[in-house]
Amino acid sequence: MxxxxxxxxxxxxxxxxxxxxxxxxxxxxxxxxxxxxxxxxxxxxxxxxxxxLQADSGGQQSTQITFSPNNSDVKISGFNNEDLARIRSNPKVAKVTVQSDDHGILSSEGTINGKSLSSLVYLATSANDNKILAGRGIKDSDISIDRPVALVNKSIAKKGYRTIRNALNSGIEINGTTYTIIGVIDNNATRGEFYNYDVVVPRHVFETSNATVNANTLKLTFISGTDISKTTNDIKDQLNQMGSQHSSGSYDFYDTAAMLKxxxxxxxxxxxxxxxxxxxxxxxxxxxxxxxxxxxxxxxxxxxxxxxxxxxxxxxxxxxxxxxxxxxxxxxxxxxxxxxxxxxxxxxxxxxxxxxxxxxxxxxxxxxxxxxxxxxxxxxxxxxxxxxxxxxxx
Incomplete structure (x- = not known):
């Protein structure tokens, strides 16, 4: 058979x-x-x-290197343009962004229309109307009377209110303080060549809230297929040897990949x-x-x-x-x-x-x-x- x-x-x-x-x-x-x-x-x-935990909103893997000064009472920017240019030349690094208080850009948590967000906030000390897409910029009068107003980028506006128009005159909460959105800015707004930001608020209003923020943090985004742990460790070691502030503090990297394993x-x-x-x-x-x-x-x-x-x-x-x-x-x-x-x-x-x-x-x-x-x-x-x-x- x-x-x-x-x-x-x-x-x-x-x-x-x-x-x-x-x-x-x-x-x-x-x-x-x-x-x-x-x-x-x-x-x-x-x-x-x-x-x-290991990728940004676009699906790219990223890590962070932080600079800690030896004297915590002294404000020092741990990264200069030379450091950033050297890191940017690494073929495995797709993007480099910095948040540093010396440049008025800090990492802060908040909510917009009930949705949580983590953003880079530019603390303005003077009028700002850079890359406005809708609404108006922050005026000197807003700064002088400590008016709680804010500019947000297009992505954040759409995340909270679906359209740019709906976001105008609505609210956004940053580190416990609520700001009125008076303008929407381009997603690629920067200070200088490397210092990106997502939100703009008056500096004095922000500081009076006694918010806890992270300063001197370098965010690295890598091309697909990169061993991010090894590459970031190599960059960290390089900064500790020849970084602009290697003698004034230390550069550290917390390996989330090892934790994730x-x-x-x-x-x-x-x-x-x-x-x-x-x-x-x-x-x-x-x-x-x-x-x-x-x-x-x-x-x-x-x-x-x-x-x-x-x-x-x-x-x-x-x-x-x-x-x-x-x-x-x-x-x-x-x-x-x-x-x-x-x-x-x-x-x-x-x-x-x-x-x-x-x-x-x-x-x-x-x-x-x-x-x-x-x-x-x-x-x-x-x-x-x-x-x-x-x-x-x-």
């Missing part, structure tokens, strides 16, 4: 007992669906964490543990498959005898029942795989990240289903192939 004939015969046998086949498949479906759901959500959470290992460990627990249902489903196959062998003793009488070998009988078991578990596995994907996608619609599906999850479902069929179908198949034709005819 050819393989094709064995497969057709096995399929017909399963179809002839639809109800029993479907009930047996349910255990496989539940087991595979549970495993795929957990893996998809676990991988989705891990990838979302890596993306959020540890966190992802923990997430993977938890995911695999839950998968192992869910896999118990596959073992139980395998027992059900074995039980069904033993019943099928018992019910089809006469069929086995007829096949042997017309020349079927023990090997062919064994393969027929083994193929039936694998077809049963594989069908359940594929249905379980699709069900697991659907459940994972449905759950992720209510979560801040999307489920991640890879070819490895498909191979896992396919391979596990096949193995369950082989392992739990081999004994009933051997029982069928070892039957004696004379005993059957009696």
């Amino acid at each position: 050819q393989i094709r004939e064995l497969i057709i015969s096995s399929f017909r046998s399963l179809i002839s007992n639809k109800r029993r086949s479907i009930l047996t498949m349910i255990g496989i479906i539940i087991g595979i669906a549970s495993v795929i759901t957990i893996l998809a959500l676990g991988d989705g959470a891990r990838l979302a964490m890596l993306k959020n 540890g966190v992802t290992m923990v997430i993977k460990g938890i995911t695999y543990f839950i998968v192992a627990v869910a896999s118990i249902s596959l073992f139980i489903a395998g027992i059900g498959v074995m039980n069904m196959m033993y019943i099928a062998v018992s019910e089809r003793t006469q069929e086995i005898g007829i096949r042997m009488a017309v020349g079927a070998s023990q090997k062919q009988i064994l393969w027929q029942f083994l193929i039936e078991a694998v077809m049963l578990t594989l069908s359940g596995g594929m249905i379980g795989y699709l069900a697991g994907l659907g459940i994972a996608m449905g759950i992720s619609a209510f979560l801040p990240f999307k489920a991640s599906v890879s070819i490895s999850t498909f191979l896992l479902a396919f391979g596990t289903s096949t193995i369950v069929g082989l392992v739990f179908g081999i004994l009933p198949a051997k029982t069928a192939s070892n039957k004696n034709l004379i005993d059957i005819l009696r």
Whole structure:
């Protein structure tokens, strides 16, 4: 009997007992669906964490180097144009931006229309109407009477109020102080060549709020495929050796990549543990498959005898029942795989990240289903192939 004939015969046998086949498949479906759901959500959470902590809004990886002066009472800008030009010449660095109090640009947290944001704030000490797209700039009169007004870039305006027009005369909160947005500026507004900013507010108004800010921080954005930990460490070492202020303080880099590796290992460990627990249902489903196959062998003793009488070998009988078991578990596995994907996608619609599906999850479902069929179908198949034709005819 050819393989094709064995497969057709096995399929017909399963179809002839639809109800029993479907009930047996349910255990496989539940087991595979549970495993795929957990893996998809676990991988989705891990990838979302890596993306959020190690990449900017455009998906590029970035790191930060900070300068800490030896004398904390003295304000020193840790980076000059020569430092920045040297770093910018590195072929692996795509972009360099600096935030430094000496240039009036600081990193601050805030909210706009209930949405949180982290922005570079330019603290204006005089009138500013640079790169205005809509509204007006900050006037000297705004500075002199400490009016809490602000200019925001186009991206922030749209993030908070969807359109530039809606943002005008609306509010933005920066480090606990609410400012009225009087103008919208271009996204590429800079002071000098390297000092980008997103928001402009009067300096005195900002300082009276006693806000805590980060100064002297260098943000590096890298091209795709760069080993950001190694490259940033090399740049940090270079700054500590020949940076403009290497004798007045130290340059430091906190390696988030190393931290992320540890966190992802923990997430993977938890995911695999839950998968192992869910896999118990596959073992139980395998027992059900074995039980069904033993019943099928018992019910089809006469069929086995007829096949042997017309020349079927023990090997062919064994393969027929083994193929039936694998077809049963594989069908359940594929249905379980699709069900697991659907459940994972449905759950992720209510979560801040999307489920991640890879070819490895498909191979896992396919391979596990096949193995369950082989392992739990081999004994009933051997029982069928070892039957004696004379005993059957009696």
